[in-house]
Amino acid sequence: xxxxxxxxxxxxxxxxxxxxxxxxxxxxxxxxxxxxxxxxxxxxxxxxxxxxxxxxxxxxxxxxxxxxxxxxxxxxxxxxxxxxxxxxxxxxxxxxxxxxxxxxxxxxxxxxxxxxxxxxxxxxxxxxxxxxxxxxxxxxxxxxxxxxxxxxxxxxxxxxxxxxxxxxxxxxxxxxxxxxxxxxxxxxxxxxxxxxxxxxxxxxxxxxxxxxxxxxxxxxxxxxxxxxxxxxxxxxxxxxxxxxxxxxxxxxxxxxxxxxxxxxxxxxxxxxxxxxxxxxxxxxxxxxxxxxxxxxxxxxxxxxxxxxxxxxxxxxxxxxx
Amino acid sequence: xxxxxxxxxxxxxxxxxxxxxxxxxxxxxxxxxxxxxxxxxxxxxxxxxxxxxxxxxxxxxxxxxxxxxxxxxxxxxxxxxxxxxxxxxxxxxxxxxxxxxxxxxxxxxxxxxxxxxxxxxxxxxxxxxxxxxxxxxxxxxxxxx
Numbered sequence: 001x002x003x004x005x006x007x008x009x010x011x012x013x014x015x016x017x018x019x020x021x022x023x024x025x026x027x028x029x030x031x032x033x034x035x036x037x038x039x040x041x042x043x044x045x046x047x048x049x050x051x052x053x054x055x056x057x058x059x060x061x062x063x064x065x066x067x068x069x070x071x072x073x074x075x076x077x078x079x080x081x082x083x084x085x086x087x088x089x090x091x092x093x094x095x096x097x098x099x100x101x102x103x104x105x106x107x108x109x110x111x112x113x114x115x116x117x118x119x120x121x122x123x124x125x126x127x128x129x130x131x132x133x134x135x136x137x138x139x140x141x142x143x144x145x146x147x148x149x150x151x152x153x154x155x156x157x158x159x160x161x162x163x164x165x166x167x168x169x170x171x172x173x174x175x176x177x178x179x180x181x182x183x184x185x186x187x188x189x190x191x192x193x194x195x196x197x198x199x200x201x202x203x204x205x206x207x208x209x210x211x212x213x214x215x216x217x218x219x220x221x222x223x224x225x226x227x228x229x230x231x232x233x234x235x236x237x238x239x240x241x242x243x244x245x246x247x248x249x250x251x252x253x254x255x256x257x258x259x260x261x262x263x264x265x266x267x268x269x270x271x272x273x274x275x276x277x278x279x280x281x282x283x284x285x286x287x288x289x290x291x292x293x294x295x296x297x298x299x300x301x302x303x304x305x306x307x308x309x310x311x312x313x314x315x316x317x318x319x320x321x
Numbered sequence: 322x323x324x325x326x327x328x329x330x331x332x333x334x335x336x337x338x339x340x341x342x343x344x345x346x347x348x349x350x351x352x353x354x355x356x357x358x359x360x361x362x363x364x365x366x367x368x369x370x371x372x373x374x375x376x377x378x379x380x381x382x383x384x385x386x387x388x389x390x391x392x393x394x395x396x397x398x399x400x401x402x403x404x405x406x407x408x409x410x411x412x413x414x415x416x417x418x419x420x421x422x423x424x425x426x427x428x429x430x431x432x433x434x435x436x437x438x439x440x441x442x443x444x445x446x447x448x449x450x451x452x453x454x455x456x457x458x459x460x461x462x463x464x465x466x
Contacts (some may be wrong), residue, residue, distance in 0.1 A: 217401075224408055231415050238419055245342070267343060268461035273453070275346060275461055283463050 007236040014229035018222045025218035040141060047144070048099050049113045049177045060144045061186070066095040068133035068194055069114055072173045075128045075160045079121060081203060086123035089200055090164055091133045092176060093117040093183070100177065111175055116164055116182035117142065120200025127199040129159060136192030142183035143205035341459045349420035352413070353452050359406070359413040360445035363435050366403040371438050373399050410435050417448075421455060 043064030072092035079088045098113035117140075122128050151162035161168050164182045184205040188195040196202035265283060268275045277293030280286075289295040341349075373388065377396055381387030388395040414431040434444040 220401075220405070227408065227412065231412075234415075235419065235425075242422070263465040264462040265465045266460060267463045268346065268459070270339065270458050270460050273457050274350075275343060280343070280463065283465065 003236060003239060007232055010232045011229045014225050014232065018225035018229065021218045021222035021225060025215045025222060043095055043142075044097055044099050047115070047179055047181070049115075049179050050100055051180070061141065062144060062183070063139070063141045064095045065137065065139045066093055066098075067137055068093055068117075068135060068192060069112065069176070070133045070135060072114065072176060073131075073133070073159070074116075074164075074169065074172065075125075076162065076164060077125075077156065077160055078162065081121045081201060084123050086121055087125060087128035087160075088121055088164075088203070089119045089128050089131050090116045090182065091119050091194075092169070092173065092178070093138070111177045113177045114173075115179045116166075116169060117195075118145070118164075118182060118184050118203055119194060120196040121203045122200050124199070129157075131198055131200055133194040134192035136190065138188055138190040138192050138194070140183075140185050140188035140193075140195070142185040145182050145184045145205075339458060339460050341461045343461055343463045345420055346456070346459060346461045349417070349452070349456060352417040352420050353449065353456075356413045356417045357445060357449060359410040360435075360441045363403075363406045363410040364439065364441040364445075366399075366406045367436070367438050367441070370399050370403045407435055410441075417452070421452060 038061060040061045040063050043062040046060055046062060069092040074090050076088040076090060077086075079086055092114035093116075094112050094114040100113065119131070119133060122131070145164070148163035148165050150165035150168045156162065161172070166178055166180050169178055170176070184203060185195045186205055265279070267279045267283065274292060277288040277291040280291035281288040281293075284291070373396055377387045411432055414428060414435075418428040418431060431444070431448070434440045
């Protein structure tokens with residue numbers, strides 16, 4: 001009984017772990033539940049400069065107006081669009097009436113507040129490096145992209161960075177105050193729009209959350225836990241079966257119910273390395289090659305084999321192989 | 322050769338634990354083969370993984386992008402492949418362990434050997450010899466129906 005309890009606890013744990021992984025597989029890639037990110041909000045109402053961005057703002061659509069800072073621009077290599085490897089051109093954009101976060105020091109007064117905006121994609125490095133935003137008022141609708149972690153890019157040419165990272169941009173443009181996050185424009189209007197112009201391709205605002213995605217890794221773990229649960233169950237079942245078999249064998253012939261008496265025949269004695277196919281064949285009525293012997297030639301088929309032995313054994317085959 | 326098979330009753334000196342059914346005996350033989358194959362595959366995968374890790378974290382300049390070929394991450398592929406091989410290896414160990422009626426502790430040793438480089442090869446040789454000895458010592462009986 002102790003073993004039953006142990007196995008039940010073990011199996012419950014394993015199945016529970018499996019269920020947890022299934023849950024993870026379904027929801028791991030979901031972002032925090034958020035209010036309608038699809039609804040366009042005024043930029044200055046949701047974002048503050050120099051303040052951490054709450055996770056719920058990822059993918060939030062915003063509208064804003066402002067102007068480009070054409071000199072504050074970086075090129076990000078290693079980006080992919082429609083399977084092509086190329087460069088992002090990211091330019092700082094100064095929104096009108098930008099708000100500062102609460103925790104900004106006094107030195108903020110004479111600095112410009114700006115947010116990195118993805119202006120476009122190109123496979124050509126020269127096009128990327130020479131692209132320049134126009135000056136003038138711009139209105140745009142954009143999606144907030146998450147801030148990326150800083151990545152070392154020592155080997156990169158001047159003006160290029162590996163990721164759109166706030167901390168790296170601050171170092172590059174010390175006169176700017178920026179946001180934690182960047183914008184992926186959906187549309188820009190105005191004379192100086194400069195989104196996806198002069199050789200740059202438009203980068204569609206892709207969602208960072210993989211909603212409804214099924215995580216294969218977690219699904220794999222779920223299957224693995226189920227396999228372990230199966231092993232535990234099998235182990236226990238075999239213990240029971242062994243016990244039962246041993247009792248039946250131990251009873252001997254005299255204590256057995258005469259109606260279903262079972263007599264056993266030794267098919268492999270100690271010292272032999274394998275079961276004697278001929279003995280097995282006599283027991284089961286199957287040809288010897290079904291029990292591991294060499295297959296006889298076709299011409300002298302199994303007819304001669306099966307006729308060699310007694311007729312008491314031709315009833316039911318007993319789990320030969 | 323063609324003498325009448327002995328009845329169990331004529332051999333009262335059996336140790337009950339050495340009496341095997343035909344099914345268990347053949348299953349154990351198959352498990353031994355499967356275990357050998359999986360020990361070799363898992364051992365090889367683990368060696369590949371070890372080399373890959375050494376390259377990625379100790380030799381390559383940038384471990385984040387090393388072995389990353391245009392969207393195909395070789396490092397991750399090796400890791401995942403090894404992971405699944407190991408699960409199949411565990412099943413093989415379990416099968417053999419069960420048919421040999423070894424303890425749970427022995428199963429854990431077999432399982433751990435699969436995560437130490439080269440260990441699965443060494444243990445496999447030892448286990449193989451032991452299983453052969455135990456199979457040779459077994460008395461296999463079949464019900465006379």
